[in-house]
Structures are given as structure tokens and as C-alpha cells.
Amino acid sequence: MLFFGNKKTGNRVTPPPRPRHQKPVASLKTVRRHQKQEEKRIRELEKGLKDHRLGLYLHIPFCKSKCAYCDFYSLPGHEVRMDAYLKALCANLTEMESSVQARTVDTVYIGGGTPSFFGEKRLKTLLNTIHKTFQLAKDCEFTMECNPESVTPKLIKTVRKGGVNRISLGMQSAQNDELKAVGRPHTFDQVQSAVAAIRKAGIKNLSLDLIYGLPEQSDEDWKHSVEAALALAPEHLSLYALTLEEGTPLWKRRNLVPMADDDALADRYLWAVQRLKEAGLEQYEISNFARPGWESRHNLKYWRGQEYIGFGPSAHSDFGGCRYSYVSDLEEYIDGMVSGTPIVAESEQIPQKERAREYLIFRLRTTEGIDSEEYRHRFRMDFAPLRAKLEEYEAHGWAVRTSPADAASEQGSGEQWHFTPEGFLLSNQLIGGLLEIQESEMVRHSASALREHSSPPKE
Numbered sequence: 280m281l282f283f284g285n286k287k288t289g290n291r292v293t294p295p296p297r298p299r300h301q302k303p304v305a306s307l308k309t310v311r312r313h314q315k316q317e318e319k320r321i322r323e324l325e326k327g328l329k330d331h332r333l334g335l336y337l338h339i340p341f342c343k344s345k346c347a348y349c350d351f352y353s354l355p356g357h358e359v360r361m362d363a364y365l366k367a368l369c370a371n372l373t374e375m376e377s378s379v380q381a382r383t384v385d386t387v388y389i390g391g392g393t394p395s396f397f398g399e400k401r402l403k404t405l406l407n408t409i410h411k412t413f414q415l416a417k418d419c420e421f422t423m424e425c426n427p428e429s430v431t432p433k434l435i436k437t438v439r440k441g442g443v444n445r446i447s448l449g450m451q452s453a454q455n456d457e458l459k460a461v462g463r464p465h466t467f468d469q470v471q472s473a474v475a476a477i478r479k480a481g482i483k484n485l486s487l488d489l490i491y492g493l494p495e496q497s498d499e500d501w502k503h504s505v506e507a508a509l510a511l512a513p514e515h516l517s518l519y520a521l522t523l524e525e526g527t528p529l530w531k532r533r534n535l536v537p538m539a540d541d542d543a544l545a546d547r548y549l550w551a552v553q554r555l556k557e558a559g560l561e562q563y564e565i566s567n568f569a570r571p572g573w574e575s576r577h578n579l580k581y582w583r584g585q586e587y588i589g590f591g592p593s594a595h596s597d598f599g600g601c602r603y604s605y606v607s608d609l610e611e612y613i614d615g616m617v618s619g620t621p622i623v624a625e626s627e628q629i630p631q632k633e634r635a636r637e638y639l640i641f642r643l644r645t646t647e648g649i650d651s652e653e654y655r656h657r658f659r660m661d662f663a664p665l666r667a668k669l670e671e672y673e674a675h676g677w678a679v680r681t682s683p684a685d686a687a688s689e690q691g692s693g694e695q696w697h698f699t700p701e702g703f704l705l706s707n708q709l710i711g712g713l714l715e716i717q718e719s720e721m722v723r724h725s726a727s728a729l730r731e732h733s734s735p736p737k738e
């Protein structure tokens with residue numbers, strides 16, 4: 280006898296009559312065929328997920344001292360909390376293990392703060408935990424940020440052994456007085472020693488950071504720093520304009536320090552773009568230059584809108600369609616990992632409309648730029664209004680169009696557009712102009728969709 284209803288109480292219900300045209304029960308053969316198809320689909324899905332690679336960012340918030348211009352989440356004088364932080368960070372990594380099991384990690388970036396200040400033993404433990412927890416691709420790009428004064432041959436050998444194959448070194452300037460003026464705790468001699476140790480340890484991928492517009496820096500000083508950096512033969516260079524961030528010590532004494540004006544900054548930038556090109560370092564993003572093939576694959580993930588997971592206080596993630604960040608507070612983060620209290624400060628699902636905005640904002644930072652077909656395909660929007668604006672920019676020498684044959688884009692096969700170095704200097708205004716057009720297109724689409732939806736059905 281069949282029972283329908285609550286099995287516990289056993290209230291008997293008459294079975295419903297069998298519909299006249301009910302399909303016959305599937306044969307065993309059919310069930311097996313469906314099962315096989317389903318297994319195949321799951322295998323393909325898993326393969327797709329594996330191919331869809333992931334980046335990891337780990338934040339080490341400790342620094343020897345605070346630089347005068349810095350507004351990153353970094354803490355001088357907190358060495359006493361390093362062990363507790365290591366425990367919390369490793370616990371955070373392992374708790375994510377099950378969520379990313381099917382994914383291959385192809386970039387890891389340990390940033391800060393000053394990761395090289397975290398100490399050799401702690402770094403060794405951290406690197407072991409990363410290897411134990413995640414499935415790293417054979418060709419994983421594994422970057423660690425270092426400051427010259429905390430690089431020792433032993434530390435670099437240890438991290439090299441632990442899988443680090445790319446070092447990003449905070450050189451900033453070749454002039455000791457400029458370094459001192461912004462509170463950098465190192466000299467140019469220490470930069471040279473650090474580079475020697477990095478190369479000796481067998482690290483082939485070296486990136487140097489430089490800052491233009493440092494207090495009292497002349498054009499000649501800047502050129503000298505660029506030449507000194509080139510003499511160290513890095514595979515990658517990042518050039519940043521000094522920005523006065525509110526609340527920093529430099530911002531507080533902004534009226535007392537002689538600073539370069541916008542024209543001088545633009546000249547220094549354009550000179551460097553040209554000089555680096557001659558030296559074989561191609562510009563691939565507003566502030567980034569590399570020998571072909573040595574571009575930062577991790578940072579490209581941010582600009583391409585690809586997925587990454589961040590760990591540590593203030594770290595951001597873009598994973599599974601959700602963007603979230605952790606609290607910018609070391610103690611809250613450690614407490615959260617110890618006692619299970621929340622450590623997420625903000626989280627949001629990113630709607631397609633926002634992704635379309637970000638596509639313009641981030642991709643136009645790069646020389647890969649935007650692709651008309653990819654844009655149409657991903658966001659179902661017409662590219663023509665954007666093209667008209669880009670043609671205006673092209674006439675001013677701010678943007679260039681490359682044919683599909685000229686440019687290697689990851690996806691799409693339409694026309695590609697990117698900014699020139701002169702355009703990068705104005706990128707905020709130029710991207711703003713494109714966003715306005717995109718916004719009015721979105722409004723127009725929504726209005727016509729609404730009209731279609733509410734119009735009476737045709738007779």
C-alpha cells in the first residue's frame with residue numbers, strides 16, 4: 280500500500296489518479312544514459328572551473344617605519360603581533376580550502392606593508408601553508424614585495440625555495456636625499472645590494488618601483504633615478520606619481536615642501552615612457568612597463584576583472600560574483616580568526632551594469648584596452664556610441680584603434696581601442712566621458728524595454 284502525506288502520523292491519503300498521458304517510467308538503459316551525460320557535464324564543469332584560474336593576494340601589514348606619503352594599511356612598531364598574525368592568516372587560508380578546491384591558482388602576490396620585514400621563519404611557514412592549501416599551477420607567478428633594507432641573501436634564498444619567483448622591490452629613487460625626505464628607511468646602496476642578492480638566489484623576474492614628483496626632485500634627478508633603475512636590468516618597472524593623500528605626514532606639511540606642478544609631472548612621465556621603450560620595457564598599463572612576456576599576470580587580473588581572493592586585514596576579493604573586503608584592523612582580524620567573529624567589512628554582489636562600468640574603467644588603464652565584440656557580447660550593448668567618442672579622442676592623439684590582427688586580446692575579435700601615453704595622463708576625464716555615454720545608453724535600453732513590456736498585446 281502506498282502512503283501519501285505525513286509518514287510519521289501515517290494519515291492515509293488516496294493516491295491521485297494516474298494522468299491519461301503520463302510518460303512511462305524510464306527504462307534502466309535510459310537512466311544510465313542520463314547518468315553518464317550528467318557525469319560528463321559535471322566533469323566538463325569541473326574542468327572549466329580548473330581552467331578558470333584564480334589569483335591570491337596576501338597582505339602583510341607590518342613595516343619598519345611609516346613613509347611620509349603612505350596611506351596603505353601598514354603598521355610600524357607592531358612586531359610583537361607578528362606571530363599571532365601568522366596564525367590568523369594561516370587559519371584564514373585553510374578555511375578557504377574547501378571553497379576553492381576545484382580551482383587552480385596561477386598567481387600569488389604577497390604584498391603589504393613590507394612582507395620582507397615579516398621574518399624568514401614566518402615567511403617559510405606561510406609559504407608552506409599556501410602550498411599545502413591550494414593547488415598551484417606549475418607556471419604560477421609568485422610575487423613577494425620587498426623593501427631593500429630588509430632583504431638579506433638568506434631571506435631571499437628561503438623564499439625562493441618556498442616558491443617565490445618574482446620580487447617587487449621598493450626602490451623609489453636613486454637619490455638618498457629624496458628617500459630621506461619621505462622617510463624611506465633605506466639608501467640606494469641597499470637597493471643595489473638587494474638586487475644582487477635577488478639575482479644570486481636565482482630570481483629571474485624582478486620589478487622595481489620608482490616615484491616621480493618627490494619633494495625637491497628636479498627633472499635631472501628623475502632622469503638619474505630612471506637610468507639607475509635601468510642599470511639594474513629589471514624585467515618590470517612601475518612608475519608612480521607622488522600623490523598627497525589626506526592625513527599623511529607629507530600632506531600635513533604640503534605647504535612647506537617644494538613639489539612639482541602638474542606640467543612638470545606630465546613631462547617626467549612622458550620622458551620616462553619614451554626612455555623605457557628605448558630600453559625595451561613596453562608600457563602595458565598607465566604606471567607599468569615590462570619586457571614583452573614579463574607583465575605582472577597578477578595585476579592584470581585586477582584590470583581584466585578576473586577573480587582573486589585576498590587574505591589579511593584590508594584585503595579585497597572578487598570571487599564567485601561577489602566583491603568583499605576584510606576589516607582594516609589587525610586586532611579585529613586576529614580576534615575574528617580566533618573567536619569566529621565576522622571579519623568581513625563590506626560585501627556586495629556586482630550587477631552586470633557595474634561590471635560594464637568597470638570594464639571601461641579598468642581595461643582602459645591598460646594598453647590591451649577594450650574590444651568592441653567583447654563589449655557587445657558580454658554586456659549586450661551597442662559599441663557605436665562609444666566608438667564615436669573614441670574617434671574624437673583619436674583625433675586629439677589620446678586614443679588609438681588597433682585592428683584584431685595587430686592586437687592580441689584575450690577575448691573578442693572586434694576592433695580594439697586603448698589610450699596613448701598622452702591619453703593616460705588625462706585618463707580620468709577621458710574615461711568619465713565614455714562612462715556618461717554608457718550610462719545614457721543603459722537608460723535608453725531600460726526605457727525601451729519598459730515600453731515593450733507595458734505595450735498592449737497585438738490583436
Ligand code: SF4
Nearest residue numbers: 342345346349353392
Ligand atoms: S614601506 Fe610601503 S607600506 Fe610601508 S609605510 Fe612605506 S610605503 Fe607604506
